[in-house]
Amino acid sequence: MKETINIFDVNMHSFTAKEAMKRVIEYLGTESLHTIEIVTMDMLLKEQDNVQWKEKIGKMDLALPGEQEILVAAEVQDRSLIREADDKVFLKLFLKYLQKNRRRIFLLADSEEVLESLKEEIRHYHRGIVITGGAALPEDAGQEEKVINEINGTETDCLVSVLSSPWQEQFIAGQKALLNVKLWMGCGTLLMQNYTDKKMRGRLKEFFLKKLFRYRVERQKKEN
Template sequence: MKKELISATIVQPVHQPIRHKAAYDKENGRMYREKTGEKMEKKISVLGVWADRCTAKDAMRICVEYSHTDALNIVEILTADVLVQSRMTEGVKENIAEADLVLIGDKAILEAAGITDRQMLKETEGNVFLKMFLRFLKKDGQRLFLVGDSQEDLAEFQSFLETHHQGLRIVGSAVIPEHDKGDDMIVNQINGLEVDCILSGLSVAKQEAFIKRNRNLLNARLWMRIGKTPRTSGESSGFAGTVRNFLRKHILIKEMEKENRKKEN
């Protein structure tokens, strides 16, 4: 198989004068670096889905900045499952594009796209950003609210966080319905609890629908979708993790080949 078949596009860094350290400009995909005094434009596209290419430390700077803003900022951690879903389900790709920051959270995506950056591969495999972010939430005493597709998902989500990340300040949770009938109650609950960050295990489509209806009503500063199966406890290590990563990579490569055949035809 020739590497040319892989449909991944990388936009190389463009250096410009800094406007504000550790800030993010959604329109231009810019991340401002405090140390260099320059702002960097780094984007990668896989299967038509654009993600921000940055280190875990850079992503943390951006999220810390978000935590001090007045508006609600959306962060998406992109997995192989969601990428494949974006090919099969209409609107998923567009929904991901609405996020303020999109981070690659699956090593299989990088490998399938031919990314060889050692630091990026290592940090993604070790879920370094998510671990750093959860430590920040704990250390800063951030008030957290969990949302999920079902009560079972929520219970599993909360159990995972309490087992592997003890000390997080979880103040509430809610199941997000398909319709908007329960929106007022959920929004009032979040605002009444003075939530700082919403951790989401929702499907991409359901999350986007809820945010679209209520973004301007929520007083929280950060909404992070980490998916139904958070991976910060070392599940990517060992033989089972290697097999899972291989299968994800294989599926993605097949989807990329389909995408390229469409373009060629």
């Protein structure tokens, strides 16, 4: 099995959920900050021509395909790996690990509305996870220093981000050296899908997203 795949010149690690979780546990056992990004179709489509965004993804310690369509487009043949992506197994194992081990997390979102919604859902479904705080961090709001001080003022193991791309990757690339946490988990829209799928990405929108993604991938293959 290939350990890496490439879509639109974005390299991702083709790991099983258990293999990825081994990395998570390893990262949380260190003192330095490690970064993990879960890549989705909409991120790839939106940033297909964004060279700087691709470079930032490439510098992550772990970049994982978050949806089965990405693996299918990369011609991955392992059905269990595709099934894991479809069932969001890694994300579920990650949250379960945080819950079981009472790990402390800080949440980042684009708005207060999204932030409060995510806090409520995590507290309801994953009660063992300790939320040390959260911050709404819109792009170009000039709140980076304030938010970093807030994060560093807590005893936080993991920074969980549902910021939109490319702002999410821009923030961690620029501020990584200043953050006093062990792990960055960039989830983008994927984590929110578990809770607000009907609101944010209905079935019809999902259908057209998949169709557009397949078309773009096939067009790139023909061009190459």
